[in-house]
Structure formats: C-alpha cells, structure tokens
Amino acid sequence: MNTVTDRRAVARQRTPLNRSQIAGFWGAWAGWTLDGMDSFIYALVLTPALTELLPRSGFAATPSNVGLAGSILFALFLVGWGLSFIWGPLADRFGRTKVLAATIFTFAIFTGLAATSTNVWQLGIYRFIAGVGIGGEWALAGTYVAEAWPEDRRKMGAGYLQTGYYAGFFLAAALNYTVGVHFGWRAMFLTGAVPVVVAILILLRVKEPEKWQKADAKTVRAKPLREILGPAYRRRTWVACILLTIAIIGLWAGAVYEPSAVIQLAARAGMSKGDSIRTASLATGLLSIGTILGCLALPPMAERIGRKLTLAVYFAGMAVSIAASFGWAFYLPNGLAPFIAWLFVLGFFGGNFALFSLWLPEQFETRVRATAFAFCTSFGRFVGAGVNFLLGAAVLHMHTLGVPVALTALVFIVGLFVIPFAPETRGETLPQ
Template structure:
C-alpha cells in the first residue's frame, strides 16, 4: 500500500469501522437493502478510504408452492485505504478517487432491479426503504411491549399502595383479585381499539399509527400519577386502547410497504419487537426499578411519543393500500369473508386467553412463592423480572423461526396446530408439574423459554397470517377486529386466574386449568383460509 501512511489512531479506527459495517450488514442485509447506504455515510467520515464488497453468503427462501427468492444473508463491506491519496494527519488531501459504482442484481420472486450500491438510497414519492418501514413499525411495537409488560413487574408495589388509598386491604388474595381485574380492564381497552383498524383503512396507516402511539404513551405515563384504584384503572383502559390500535395500523403498513419476496420474513420478525420490549421492561426494572419505584416506571411510558416525529417525516403511505376505496365494515361479515373474520377473531381469542392466563403470570408466581418463603419484596420483584427475561428468550426464538417453520411445514394451518398443542403441553408441564407437583422453582425457570416459545411465539405466525386473510381495503379493519375481538373474549383469562387462585389458593393450578383453551382453538384453525405461497391480496 505505497503512498498510504498510517497513524496509531487510524490503525485502531479501521478495524472498528470494519466491525461496525459488518454488524450493519448482519442486521440490514436480510431486509433487502444491504449495507450500502450505511457504508456511504461511513465513507464520508473516513474520506481517504473506499469499500470492497464481498457477497459472502446467499441463501434461498422458499415460500409455499415453490416460490423462491435468493437474498444476501451477509454482504460484507471492508473499509480499505485508497492508496492514491496520502493518509496522514497534516497532509493536504487531494480529492478522493472513487471507482465506478458497483452494480448488483437483486432478484425476487416477482421483480428484478439493479441497485447502485454505493449511492445513498433515495425513496421515490410514495415509496420508502423496506428497512425503514420495518424498523419504524418494529420500534412502535417494541415500545408497546415495554409499556404493557411493566405492569407485571410492578404489580405488587403499585397495588400495595393504591388498594389502601382506596380503602381496600392489600392482602395476597386482594392483590390477586384486583391484579387480574386490572389486567382485564387493560385488555378491554385493547379490545375497544378495533376502531383504529377502520380508521387506518380510511385515513391512512401512518397517520393513525402516530395517534395510537401518542395515546398509549401519554396514558401509560398518567398511570404513574394515579391516586386511587379507580383512576389507575381508567388510565390503564385508555393506554390499552392506544396500544391495541398500534398493531392494527402498523402491521398492514409493513406488509403493504415491503417487496413480496421479503414480506413473510419481515412480518414474522416484526413480533420479535414484543419480547424485546419485555426484555427492556425487565432490564429497566432490575436496573432502576427499585430507585424509580412503580410511579417512576410508569412515567417512563411517555418516551414512545418521540417516535411520532420520525414516522411523520420519514414513512409515507404504502402504494399497495387501496386509498380510493371506502372501507365498509359490513363487508367483513358478508359471504365467505364472514367465516374468515370470525375464525380469525376466535383463534386470536384462544391464543390471547392462553398467553395472558399463563406467560405473563410467571413473574407473579415466582414473586409470590419467594415472598411467602421469606424473601424480601425487592428480591422477589427482581427474580420476577429475571423470570420475564428467561421467558422472552423462548419468545424471541419462536418469532425468529416462525417464517421458516411456515415454509418447512408448507402451511399456516399446520404451523398453528404445532403452536396450539405446544402451548397446552408447555403450560401444564411448567405450572402444574414443576410448581404444583414438584415444587421446583429451578425446573420452572428452566422450562420458561419453552413456555415463551409456544404461548407468545405463536403471535409471530398471526402477524404474517392475519393481514393475508383480508383484502387491502379491509386489511386494517379485519386484522384490527380479529385482534381486538380476540382480546374481548381473552380478557376473561386474567380475571378468571385471579378468582380461581383466590378460591383454590394456587396460581399454578388455576393457570393449568385454563390452558385447556388451546384445545378449544384447534377446530377453528380448519375454518381459516390457507394463504401459504400466495401473494398479499390487493
């Protein structure tokens, strides 16, 4: 490399930037954009360097009946010195020499395009980078997960203060009853959010998504200012109303904005945002929960509002959306579409009922048992947060694997059967066997990733499947109705858990009894349309 003189700082800088570029590639390449827009601005920061592209690995993704697309899994860009320019501090630099832009073909199952990989990507009017849409919707849903899961970690602390303020004794039984009731109120607010789906069809995905983020962030923060149980319940209801709408607007936005050859993967991966939000809530609880207290934790819920400015300025409406069509909610319940709508809603009811009656009670079960064994409330709360982290490892793995599971099984229906049966078995073994029969918290903790894989990972499947069941003009309304009506029916789960636990004296027994809901859901799968291998309906 004649003509290039290296300083000590540059010797360390280049490997660091190489690592950063490779890391960007690992994250961005599967999203269809590669790493070149990131590489461009890194090159601006290091003006006497150029990039060498190494297409290290390509993989085939088969969706349904032989539809195939080849994608770069890892496209590595290595930062190397441009030897035509002196590379030393204090030397006046000539204009860097750049080789002609490297061209690469991106082949999908429907289109072929040539991408100038060194030029920064510029979105055409009405179009935007799939990567930007994915991360915008992903962050919105991740912050949803953070807001909605905080309650499970600070439930005991919040009710220990709010119940006496409302003239109610904060006994173990009352905390179980009111904790379940407040879960149900939150989910009823979530259920009432079906109106957001209709609004997203009529007024636009992006605009409505912004409103939902504003509502849930504001009212989550207000929960931290509640002075009694009634005020707290009201704020939780409205926060749930906003959180439920974010899914109804954001999921169609993603599916309609990305190329068909990456749609299934990105839709499945979108639900990884939920366990990430749960990870974040658990981590924040462990790190600063005892310092902030339950009120401070809820006040953190205002932070998602910062996402609104990015959405409004960077994400346009998808071109696939049938903006000229005026949606009619009645069309959801006419002809063959009616069977699809009700099958979707009832399946969602089963998995929501199962999730909120099992997975989200794990921190409470552990905290209660440890507290009863003489542990301090702080230690019991910390171990509950650890349980949440462990459970979410399984959820994250489940969501990442869902696109490949649907491809391997060749059917959305068969994938749903796998998750329903796995959900039933994992709940009974984790709660009834490990806790109730063997009284082993250690075994219970070991089984939590399996529990998370089946009871929460299944939502990665429905993030793919639900929007595929409805045409564009009804996609927000249909998906929103199915998810929201599922919450209406599933909202009974937490209340029943609290009531059964108070009657039987055992959370694990109550949770295991209600896991039979997965058996109820199996016949409903056959009523839903099989959409594997088919493009998104217009």
C-alpha cells in the same frame, strides 16, 4: 454444492428495501417494542402499585385483594384493547402511518399519567385508555409491514416485527431490575411515555404504503366492517377471531401471572423481597428470549409446512408448556428452577403471534385489511378480558394461581380442532 449456491443466489436477488421501507419497519418495530414494554410494566409493578394504592382507596392490601384488584384492572385494560378496533376503519380511510402514530401517542401519554395515580380508580382509567392505544398498534404495524415490504420479504418481516413485542418484555424486565427496584413503580410508568418520540418520527419520516395509496385512489370506501362480516369474508373472519382469542388467553394467562409465580416460588425458596423481584425480572427476560426465537423460527416453518400446520405445532407446544410450568413445576418442593426452565419453552411457543402478523394480511384485501386485523384482535381481547376476570376469581377462590392458569392449556386443545377451518395461504401473494 450447486443447491447451496442456488440458495445464496436467490437470497442475493431479494428485492432491496428503500429508505422509507426501512424507516417504516423500524418505526413499527420500535412502537411494537415499546407497546410490549408498556403492557408488561403493569404485570411487573402490579403488587407494589396496588399495595400502595388499595389502602388509599379504602381497601386492605391483602394478597387476595391485590390479586382480585389486579385481575379487575387488567380486565379493564383488555376491554380498552378490545375497543381498539376503532383504529382499523380509520387506517383504511386515512392511512396506515398517521393512525399508527396516533395509537402510539395514546398509549404513551396515558401510561405516563398512570405514574400520577393516587388511587386504584385513577390507575384503572389510565390503563383503560392506554389499552385502547396499545391494542391498535399491532394491527396497524402488521398491516403496514405486510403492505410496504416487497412480496419476497414480507413473510420474514412479519417474524421480525413480532420480536419487537417480546423485546419490549425484555426491556420492561431490565427496567424493573434497575429502575423499578431503586425508584419504584411510578418511575416504571413514567418510562412508558418515551414512545411519543417514536410517534413523531413515524409522522415525519415514513410514507404510506403504495398498496394503500393505490387502493385508496381506486376504491370508494363504504363500510369495511360490514364487508368483513359479509358472505365473502364471514367464515375466515370468525375463524381468525377464535384462533386469536385462544392465543390471547394463553399469552396473558402465562405472561401476566409469571412474575407473581416466580416471586412466590423465590420467597418459598427463602429469597429476600429484592432478590425475588430481581429473579422475576431475569425469568421474564428468559421468557422474552424464548419468544423472540419462536417468532424468528416461525416464518420459515410456515413457508415449509404451511400456516395451519405451523399454528398447530405452536398451539400444541403452548398446551404442554402451560400445563407443565403452572400445573407441575409450580407445585414442586424446589420448583423455582424447573418453573423458570419451562418458561423458556412457554416463551418459544408463545411466538405463535408472529403467524397472525404474517397470515391475517394474506386473508383480506387492502381496502379492508386494517379493519379485519383490528377487529379480529379486538374480539379476542374482549373475550380475554372476561376470561382474565374469571381467572382472578378462581385464584381468589382456590387460594393458588397454579391450577387456574394451568387450566388455560385446554383452550389450545380446542384450537387444534378449529385450525382446519381456516384458509391455507402458503404460496399466495398478498391480495390487492
């Protein structure tokens, strides 16, 4: 009884959030939600968009060409994500909220412009520039919440923030179930222009974190990129890059090909085209719910057993669920239901990204934090772009998407051997 009472007393004693911290969190969360929605819109409308645009670009809209073109365009999108490291030094120099708003403006405007595409080249350019904006949002939102929220709240804040991205998946699936089915892929891209409103609100209502203001006043800024690659930070920078690369490869291998896999399995089960699309939307919603739960479960686990062991648990779960869903359930005679069931498990362990929102800010000081966050995430996206291109070629060569995607489970096994080289920061305060 006393223990329960003590815990409740501790919970009541947590530092209250002020209005700017609350508004800033919801602005960052909404931006991250719409970021996730924007990212997943492409996966959901991939087939209908390319089926229309490939013939206008001089190519037949065969399943193989759709798959290859889709992988190439997504690789370009990931390269845009990779170039988003430019936002980190800007945020360390000019502030978190201003640059966060700029990233949201960028991806919103160019996602909306994608609806006007008349060929695959235009779509590729718009998605590339949108990727530059989308890629910067996570680093800046994560940095903002870590610095703006009180020490006794920021860890759960990281978990709450990360749910936004997968709430965006759920929102994209809901829009596809309603708007996409009735109005087509162009209407889906138009909905991606909505985040401009969020960017305006962030600029008008949210103050810069005090930690950044103090560091900005005290520090003469030199070259933060050089500093994170220098002797003091080199090891933790490259270890974080490798771990994020593994997480990104696994996320996009599973998430990008999930709707196509469900549509194929639904068609194999005798469903109509419309019912197959709706089933893919429902499956995406289930994947998103699982990931949101995984994000919420992660911070308490990381506080109890440590950052490194928590990531190991989530990486092991990703390896098993990717292999079981794409390598086993996808090839069952009646594999639709087992595949969708495994998607929930895959989604839960996909919540491993919440750990990076919590862990990366703990590894770097304020003057270089945004640069480090942006660099590590961008590195993973560059490598992920190359892997995605190879994955598309493998799908084309093997005439199946199950086995190539299932093989990405191996990278998580590699990750288990890399985790011990990362620093354990459980119990440490955010470095100033």
